[in-house]
Amino acid sequence: MTTRIATGWLAGLLLAALSLAPATAAADKTFFYNITSDDTWQAGMAVSHATAALEAGHEVALYLNVRGVRLVATDGEPDVFGPTGKTPRAMIRAAADKGARVLMCHMCVKKAGLTMDDLIEAAERARADAIFELMADDDTVVMSY
Numbered sequence: 754m755t756t757r758i759a760t761g762w763l764a765g766l767l768l769a770a771l772s773l774a775p776a777t778a779a780a781d782k783t784f785f786y787n788i789t790s791d792d793t794w795q796a797g798m799a800v801s802h803a804t805a806a807l808e809a810g811h812e813v814a815l816y817l818n819v820r821g822v823r824l825v826a827t828d829g830e831p832d833v834f835g836p837t838g839k840t841p842r843a844m845i846r847a848a849a850d851k852g853a854r855v856l857m858c859h860m861c862v863k864k865a866g867l868t869m870d871d872l873i874e875a876a877e878r879a880r881a882d883a884i885f886e887l888m889a890d891d892d893t894v895v896m897s898y
Contacts, residue, residue, distance in 0.1 A: 783812040785888055787897040788821040796824050796841035797834030799898035800848055807851045815845060816884060817876075818858035822865050825855065825873045842873065849875035856884065 784806040786799050803813045817824060824831070824841045831840040839847075849855050856879035862869065869878055888895050 781892055783814065783887070783890065783893045785814045785816060785893050785895045787816050787818070787895060788824065789819040790898065791820040791823040791841075793832040793834050793841060795898045796821065797837065797844065799896070800841055800844040801834075801837065802896070803853060804844070804848050804851070807848060807853055813848065813853040814856055814887060815848065815853055816856045816858070816879065818861045820861075820865070822857055822861045822867065822872075825857075825876050826865075826867055826871055827873060828871065846873055846875065849873070 784803065786803050788796055788799050790796060800815070803815055807813050825845055826842075831842055833840055834844065837844060845853075845855060855873070855875045855877060857869070857872065857876050859869075859878050862872070862878075869876065887893055
């Protein structure tokens with residue numbers, strides 16, 4: 754009987770360890786959000802998802818390019834994303850405060866008639882080689898909005 758108890762206990766311990774392994778491995782992932790649009794709905798969905806990833810303990814990078822660079826321009830009053838009651842700019846600021854990186858395509862910023870000084874403080878200029886390296890990393894999940 755003691756052998757059965759020990760075997761059962763060891764089997765339970767092994768199952769518990771195996772069930773934790775995927776969660777631990779997933780927590781090591783970086784979630785990379787490629788945001789190309791300044792559409793409130795698209796951006797709101799992307800940043801809502803990114804915020805959930807941050808709250809789950811993941812590293813998050815928001816890469817704003819094409820028209821997405823306008824989301825963090827400090828001028829104007831952007832529309833509110835209905836489900837949160839916040840603008841995408843406010844949502845991105847909050848995500849940055851929680852640790853998300855806000856990476857900007859410099860050529861897109863320039864094409865939009867903006868400079869880095871026109872953007873929220875958390876915005877950082879991204880180098881193409883660094884973006885490619887991050888997206889190609891085995892531990893990075895890339896999503897595009």
